[in-house]
Amino acid sequence: MKGLILKDLYNIIHNAKSMFFILLFFAIAFLPSSGVQGYILTCTILCTMMIITTFSFDDVSNWTPYALIMPLSRENLVAGKFIALFIFSAAGTLFGVLAGSIGIRIASAFMSVSESAAALPLGLSAIVSLAVSTIFGGISIPLVFRFGPEKGRLLVLVSFSIPSIICYLIYRLLIALGIALTDNLITIFLYCSPLLALAWNFAMYRISCYILARKEF
Amino acid sequence: MTASTLATDNILEIKNLSKQYPGFFLDSISLSIPKGSIMGLIGENGAGKSTTIKSALNLIRKDSGTVTFWGQELSSSKQIKEDIGVVFDGINFYETLTPAKTGKVLAASYGQWNSRQYADYLQRFQLPPDKEIKTFSKGMKTKLCIAAALSHDPKLLILDEATSGLDPVMRDDILDVFLEFVQDAEHSILMSSHISTDLEKIADYIAFIHKGKLLFCKTKDELRYRYGIIRCRTEEYNNIDKSDILAYRKEDYQWNVLVADKEKAKRKYKTAVIDDATIDDILLLYVKGEQTK
Numbered sequence: 198m199k200g201l202i203l204k205d206l207y208n209i210i211h212n213a214k215s216m217f218f219i220l221l222f223f224a225i226a227f228l229p230s231s232g233v234q235g236y237i238l239t240c241t242i243l244c245t246m247m248i249i250t251t252f253s254f255d256d257v258s259n260w261t262p263y264a265l266i267m268p269l270s271r272e273n274l275v276a277g278k279f280i281a282l283f284i285f286s287a288a289g290t291l292f293g294v295l296a297g298s299i300g301i302r303i304a305s306a307f308m309s310v311s312e313s314a315a316a317l318p319l320g321l322s323a324i325v326s327l328a329v330s331t332i333f334g335g336i337s338i339p340l341v342f343r344f345g346p347e348k349g350r351l352l353v354l355v356s357f358s359i360p361s362i363i364c365y366l367i368y369r370l371l372i373a374l375g376i377a378l379t380d381n382l383i384t385i386f387l388y389c390s391p392l393l394a395l396a397w398n399f400a401m402y403r404i405s406c407y408i409l410a411r412k413e414f
Numbered sequence: 415m416t417a418s419t420l421a422t423d424n425i426l427e428i429k430n431l432s433k434q435y436p437g438f439f440l441d442s443i444s445l446s447i448p449k450g451s452i453m454g455l456i457g458e459n460g461a462g463k464s465t466t467i468k469s470a471l472n473l474i475r476k477d478s479g480t481v482t483f484w485g486q487e488l489s490s491s492k493q494i495k496e497d498i499g500v501v502f503d504g505i506n507f508y509e510t511l512t513p514a515k516t517g518k519v520l521a522a523s524y525g526q527w528n529s530r531q532y533a534d535y536l537q538r539f540q541l542p543p544d545k546e547i548k549t550f551s552k553g554m555k556t557k558l559c560i561a562a563a564l565s566h567d568p569k570l571l572i573l574d575e576a577t578s579g580l581d582p583v584m585r586d587d588i589l590d591v592f593l594e595f596v597q598d599a600e601h602s603i604l605m606s607s608h609i610s611t612d613l614e615k616i617a618d619y620i621a622f623i624h625k626g627k628l629l630f631c632k633t634k635d636e637l638r639y640r641y642g643i644i645r646c647r648t649e650e651y652n653n654i655d656k657s658d659i660l661a662y663r664k665e666d667y668q669w670n671v672l673v674a675d676k677e678k679a680k681r682k683y684k685t686a687v688i689d690d691a692t693i694d695d696i697l698l699l700y701v702k703g704e705q706t707k
Contacts, residue, residue, distance in 0.1 A: 200523030207515045208508045254508040262473050263506035267523045268492040413474040 201264065201277030202284070208254045209247050209285075216244065220292060224300045229308060233301050234322040237293030241326040244289025245334040248282045249353065252346040262414035275405040278338050279398060286330045290323050321387060328390035332360050335394075335401040342408045360397075423449050425570050425602045426470070431479035433469055440465050440626045442479065447570075447619075450599040452592065454613030454634070455606035456693065457623035458701050463606040466623065467574050471500065483570065496526045499563030503575035505555040509548035513541050513558055517565075524566035535561035553584040560588060564595065571595060573605040577612055585609070589616050610693035614638070620693060624700055634693075641691040642676025643699070645669070650686055656706060658682070663703030672699045 220240050228236050255261055264274055298319070317325065336356045341349035371378060424446040433440040440462045447453045455463045469476045472488050481487070483494050507516050513536055521527040536543055539557040547555060556576060563571060571592070577585045593616055595601050607613055613620060614634065621631040644654065651662070651669040658679060662671040672695075673679045676688050689695075 200519045200521075203522050204508075204511075204519045207511055207519065211510050258508040259502070259504065259506050260508070262468075263500070263502065265473055266471055266495065266498065266500045267520075268495040268525065269523065270492075414468065 198269065198273045198277050198280070200267070201269070201274065202281055204260075205251045205277070205281040206284070209251055212247060212250055216247065217292075219243065220289075220296065224296050228297060228300045229304045233294075233297035233319060234317055236297040236300070237290060237319075237322050238326040238329065240293030240296070241286055241289035241330040242333065244292070245282065245286045245330040246337075247285045248278065248334055249337055249341060249346060249350050251278070251281060252341045252349070256346050265414065271409045272406050275338070275342070275402055275409055278405070279335070279402055282334045282338065282398075283331060286327055286334060289330065290327045293326065294319060294323050317387070321384075325387050325390050328394035329360075331394045332397050333357055335398040336360070339401055339405040339408055342405050342412070425449055425484060426604060427480075427482045427485075428466070428470060429480045431466065431469055431481060432477045433465055433474065434477055435465075438462070438465075438626060440469070443623070443628045444479075445621050445628065445631045447602045447604055449602055450596060451618040452596055452603040452605060452616050453619045453621060453631075454617030455604065455621050455623065456608075456610060456613060456697055458697070459608075461623045462626040463623055464574055465626075467572060467604070467606060471498075471572070496524060496566060497569045498572060499566065499568030499570070500572045501556070501559045501563050501574070501576040503578055505547060505559055507547055507558075510546055512544050512546055513561075514543040516547070516558065516562065517543075520562055520566070526566045528565050528567060531567075532561060532565035535565060553580050556580060556584075557588070560591060564591070569601050571601070571603045571605075573603065573607075575606055575608065578608060585612060592616055610697060614693055622697065622700065629700060629705075637691065637693065637696060640675055640677075641696060642673050642679055642688045643691045643695055644671040644673060644679055644683060645687045645689060646671065646683075650683070654683065654686075659706045661699040661703045661705045663699055670695075670699060670703070672696060672703075 220243065223239055223243075224236060227239070231239075261274070265271065336359060337349065337353040340352045340356060343349070344352060368378070376382075425448070427446040429444050431440065431443040438460070443462070443466055445453070455466065457463050465474065468474045469479075470481045470488075483498065486494055488494055507519075511519075517529060517532050517536075520532075521529055533543070535541075536558075539554070539561060541550070541554055541558055541561065547558065550558065556579075560576070573592075577588055580588070589612060592603055592605070596603060603616075605613065605617065617634050619631060620634050620637055622629045641660075644650075646654070646669050647667070648669065651671065654671060658673050658675075660672040660674055662669060664670075672691060673688075676690070679686070680688050
């Protein structure tokens with residue numbers, strides 16, 4: 198499985214260069230107005246989406262049948278994609294934290310930077326960004342396995358509404374049960390978001406395994 | 415005599431392999447590859463060669479039948495996959511990779527990967543290790559795939575149209591590598607190809623698939639030295655015992671008749687012209703002519 202991850206990292210390195218410049222542009226354009234927290238989330242989501250690009254590379258090079266003749270199982274192939282997803286997301290978060298922290302200091306030296314009192318602590322922002330991005334990225338993997346990278350890419354945009362709808366339904370349910378969403382409760386929920394992301398991605402992993410097991414090459 | 419009857423110790427055994435698609439039926443294919451031999455799989459486009467190989471490799475689900483490598487199913491152990499090298503038609507690595515990076519990916523995937531051997535093959539095939547694959551010619555890409563397939567010490571090499579699209583000089587170089595590979599009596603090759611001259615050069619057995627059916631699986635020498643083509647006019651054709659005919663084709667002024675025993679035919683039809691049959695002749699007569707058996 199290490200080989201699969203290495204292959205994705207080698208393949209994506211060309212895109213990573215342009216991604217670096219995009220993220221720098223975002224830092225200059227939006228950091229002073231949206232703050233570090235928003236920037237971390239943006240960086241993480243953009244880097245997470247590179248997972249779909251790796252599927253495009255696999256598709257163009259007809260990689261998957263070749264991978265299946267290597268000493269790997271179909272489950273290994275799926276697991277490799279989820280690990281690559283986590284690596285891309287974590288890299289995005291790390292870049293967001295570092296570039297965001299440095300950028301905001303530089304920006305505040307030259308202009309007045311808006312800092313919301315309600316902004317999350319940096320560490321919690323990073324954790325939540327990573328969790329949210331991997332939840333979104335996790336949906337893309339079974340979709341792309343099922344429909345291929347081109348159709349899958351379009352469906353991913355639509356499917357991003359699924360976690361949002363689930364969150365909204367939970368919110369409505371809590372209100373219906375008479376549970377007030379206090380700041381304390383929201384903070385606990387945010388700290389628990391990695392567990393939610395883990396459970397969500399496990400479900401997506403199982404679905405992806407099911408899809409790939411039935412696929413012919 | 416078929417390969418399977420000759421074999422006592424087979425690397426690959428395919429028994430009654432069937433697979434149905436809309437408009438195509440791979441009908442109960444059975445063949446086996448003995449150790450130390452090269453099996454050539456021939457047939458027209460869409461005959462079922464790739465379906466047979468992909469079914470054997472579990473890339474597509476077979477409807478029925480069994481495929482065993484060294485007596486075991488492919489899914490039973492990862493070690494079996496370590497011992498199989500596969501080359502498909504076309505490269506399977508993204509083209510911004512270099513041979514060096516490809517080697518690192520494969521080294522991390524195969525327990526038996528031999529980096530030194532891979533470097534030797536790159537050198538032998540004159541493949542620059544740090545140049546992106548997209549700058550390579552088709553022949554160089556094929557050589558890279560072959561280098562990758564041979565560098566994890568496989569015992570069985572499966573080649574699906576691997577030499578198609580290469581010039582004769584490059585094909586000859588690659589065929590030499592395959593012949594070298596089977597010098598080890600534990601090694602075998604299953605090679606599907608349109609290029610019958612390649613198979614005539616290196617194959618020990620020829621399996622002929624036509625419209626999803628295995629028409630025959632015979633030693634190359636049997637085809638080369640026993641099969642013959644009677645070239646005759648209509649009057650002579652009418653006198654040929656129909657039980658001697660495997661397939662025939664009428665051209666403008668001539669009948670081409672494939673027979674399984676040319677020496678017997680020479681004795682029986684003394685005035686007829688009887689030529690040796692090449693694999694191409696046999697393939698053309700079966701595919702474009704009429705079969706009687």
